[in-house]
Amino acid sequence: MPQLxxxxxxxxxxxxxxxDAWWVQPLSVFLGLSAFIIYSTWAAFQGExxxxxxxxxxxxxxxxxxxxxxxxxxxxPVWWPLWLPFSPAFLILWAPGGFRLTCYYYRGAYYKAFWAxxxxxxxxxPRSHYRGENSFPLSIQNxxxxxxxxxxxxxxxxxxxxxxxxxxxxxATGTTSFGIGIxxxxxxxxxxxxxxxxxxxxxxxxxxxxVLDRLxxxxxxxxxxxxxxxxxxxxxxxxxxxxxxxxxxxxxVRLCSMGAWTDWRIL
Numbered sequence: 001m002p003q004l005x006x007x008x009x010x011x012x013x014x015x016x017x018x019x020d021a022w023w024v025q026p027l028s029v030f031l032g033l034s035a036f037i038i039y040s041t042w043a044a045f046q047g048e049x050x051x052x053x054x055x056x057x058x059x060x061x062x063x064x065x066x067x068x069x070x071x072x073x074x075x076x077p078v079w080w081p082l083w084l085p086f087s088p089a090f091l092i093l094w095a096p097g098g099f100r101l102t103c104y105y106y107r108g109a110y111y112k113a114f115w116a117x118x119x120x121x122x123x124x125x126p127r128s129h130y131r132g133e134n135s136f137p138l139s140i141q142n143x144x145x146x147x148x149x150x151x152x153x154x155x156x157x158x159x160x161x162x163x164x165x166x167x168x169x170x171x172a173t174g175t176t177s178f179g180i181g182i183x184x185x186x187x188x189x190x191x192x193x194x195x196x197x198x199x200x201x202x203x204x205x206x207x208x209x210x211v212l213d214r215l216x217x218x219x220x221x222x223x224x225x226x227x228x229x230x231x232x233x234x235x236x237x238x239x240x241x242x243x244x245x246x247x248x249x250x251x252x253v254r255l256c257s258m259g260a261w262t263d264w265r266i267l
């Protein structure tokens with residue numbers, strides 16, 4: 001073991017004694033996260049085709065200001081700078097984006113994939129010292145616990161969107177009736193996957209029971225801790241499934257709005 005540590009500390013970037021394809025996972029993470037960042041940024045700048053009937057894209061929910069029927073306070077606010085492009089997504093995406101950016105799992109994933117810090121276990125990295133998260137800018141990762149509160153609130157907004165996605169207005173008569181479309185199921189699945197990811201958050205586990213010295217003396221807190229721990233054991237899986245599906249949900253609503261896809265009614 002001392003010999004291995006010496007080799008890695010003096011080796012060139014990427015040097016390792018591993019014989020497996022260690023680079024596959026960080027490369028996959030790099031490609032996956034890059035694709036999502038590019039698409040979500042593009043979708044946020046569009047500012048259109050984010051609603052279709054009763055459906056609202058999760059990238060734009062809640063629509064605080066906007067031109068659709070889902071808007072809380074009407075169209076673009078007068079105080080918005082004229083030189084700055086406006087999109088309802090700009091007002092809200094920072095919250096779920098910040099939650100994922102500071103997530104304990106995603107930190108380890110993108111540190112390896114984007115910064116090669118390190119690229120993988122027992123693989124030489126391109127720097128000779130370790131600064132950790134105690135200095136700026138990585139010290140801001142500690143605000144993750146506060147983004148958690150916002151993420152829980154966003155689950156309420158998105159759940160309400162699913163409720164609204166159960167009511168369809170007939171364009172001919174103007175009457176509203178209960179129904180279920182493919183889009184309803186898409187948005188409902190999005191809430192389920194985001195819920196699994198959020199409820200498995202490490203900060204939530206600490207909040208419900210991690211601060212206690214003895215869980216056996218608090219049965220309710222112990223049950224909550226075990227519940228969060230159940231989700232937490234698959235935190236990586238929930239993180240990727242929810243990331244993919246929230247992007248797909250926006251794509252589904254967008255293509256339905258553009259007329260490229262037909263939203264089939266199940267009920």
